[in-house]
């Protein structure tokens with residue numbers, strides 16, 4: 001009799017089948033809260049609070065005021081321009097600043113830039129989280145990672161209160177890669193002292209629109 | 211098949227290692243400070259969640275359900291990931307996983323890799339295998355970098371370098387990074403790490419990661435992190451290789467909403483960690499254009515086979531049980547002789563090795579129950595510790611005193627239930643710690659035996675009864 005060596009795949013699966021018990025209690029209790037009892041204004045306030053907690057700067061403006069708000073921020077930060085993803089709405093951009101579209105920029109270009117301006121897909125108030133689905137208005141993942149400064153535009157209709165509500169919207173974006181951003185990068189690896197800004201953008205600034 | 215868990219098989223027995231480490235007062239101060247900070251933060255953000263208990267129940271139920279269907283969910287993941295352009299490999303043990311990864315790195319023609327914190331690769335000792343093959347691994351998590359440059363070992367599953375203070379790290383960085391001057395503020399040290407790693411992030415063509423979750427339904431992989439080094443490793447290289455234990459799969463994308471609430475609050479006391487990356491196979495024009503994932507057994511199916519302790523595999527590696535544990539807080543992580551320290555290490559490390567090594571670890575606990583209380587997926591670590599103690603005794607590997615005690619207990623309580631018998635071991639097992647986890651009984655072996663001879667001192671109630679009253 002020829003004994004065929006099992007592949008590792010077959011072996012691991014066989015081990016699992018031999019080891020696992022019968023179907024356990026199949027019901028999964030999902031009694032946690034999917035939503036909270038907050039007014040829309042309170043949700044916005046909570047989101048802004050959380051961003052402040054994370055040391056991100058927050059601005060509010062109307063749709064029409066987006067270009068002026070961006071111009072004001074760039075002036076304050078003494079920047080002459082930013083990188084932008086290919087699908088960012090051109091009507092958001094103020095005149096007199098240099099916006100460079102990411103059409104195959106090298107990592108060195110991203111690294112040497114003054115920062116990046118993008119939109120987002122979802123925002124979650126309870127955790128101060130911005131979700132980027134890397135569609136054309138947000139660009140590929142490297143674009144919001146390598147530059148040291150990220151200015152992100154969040155529309156109020158993109159804002160939800162809780163993580164479960166956010167996850168439901170995120171599910172609709174799959175299979176695109178998703179990045180959730182809750183404040184600038186940070187570490188507490190040294191004596192548990194929180195240092196804001198390590199490898200991802202060290203400065204995160206948010207414009208809430210609506 | 212040969213399972214190894216880091217260097218656990220050759221590590222000093224826990225009591226001996228612990229005895230050495232508690233003599234190091236600087237280390238104890240560092241560990242105590244770090245665990246105090248995380249505990250306080252965790253307490254605050256957990257208290258603000260009205261539905262925390264409901265989240266824990268869901269977190270546990272999803273994991274238990276997954277384990278009961280583990281083969282099906284892994285196959286579903288494999289199919290979905292493959293369809294999305296990923297390549298799935300299976301590894302029976304650590305050596306096989308390392309071999310697969312070394313071969314892949316060579317096939318893609320690289321002699322260096324950037325790595326984002328993966329304990330699973332510490333378990334397989336991947337870095338040793340890479341170096342033996344002439345491949346240089348760069349750890350990029352700040353704590354892992356500190357451990358790697360210091361030729362040290364991780365001592366905590368979330369904050370692996372918490373046993374080092376800023377002055378020690380400064381000295382290390384200046385020496386290894388060739389810096390003439392360096393401040394000693396955490397900001398200065400983090401900036402030095404950023405500079406040191408920046409060029410490597412932009413240059414190295416192969417990234418290696420672990421994963422926190424695999425999603426069966428969509429074939430997606432999830433990495434939870436803080437510093438952005440994860441995003442760098444997952445995004446910038448041409449090739450990404452992830453090494454992941456088979457127990458990390460969850461059924462649905464929706465299930466992630468439970469863990470994205472439980473994990474950050476439990477692990478670092480944050481409402482949400484700065485970054486989560488979720489990717490599905492390969493995305494044209496964005497990120498690595500080749501993605502490989504190695505699904506690792508390395509003893510996990512052995513753990514699965516024991517119904518009394520398979521819930522060990524529910525663990526989401528948050529580290530809360532370490533921070534809560536009076537024993538860990540005294541000894542630090544190195545005493546556990548494994549990449550997995552603390553209460554979870556005490557149950558996971560011996561089980562992965564089929565109880566053939568690390569047999570003193572199930573005794574590294576005062577059974578105070580603090581670990582169970584904080585565990586976000588409600589793993590009953592004290593019960594599992596007792597179960598494993600009986601296994602150690604049954605296998606004849608227990609230290610002499612316990613075997614004698616076992617015989618005595620069996621004789622004295624021949625009609626007692628198994629768990630009340632286990633309680634006898636629990637009493638004995640407190641050696642060498644009292645309820646505060648103080649190492650006041652060292653060397654302890656005889657003390658334990660002496661204590662045990664007074665059988666009348668053992669309360670008549672069973673551990674389970676005693677436990678349920680707590």
Ligand code: SF4
Nearest residue numbers: 525526528529531585
């Ligand atoms: S056993 Fe529980 S508390 Fe400990 S690391 Fe795992 S999930 Fe966290």
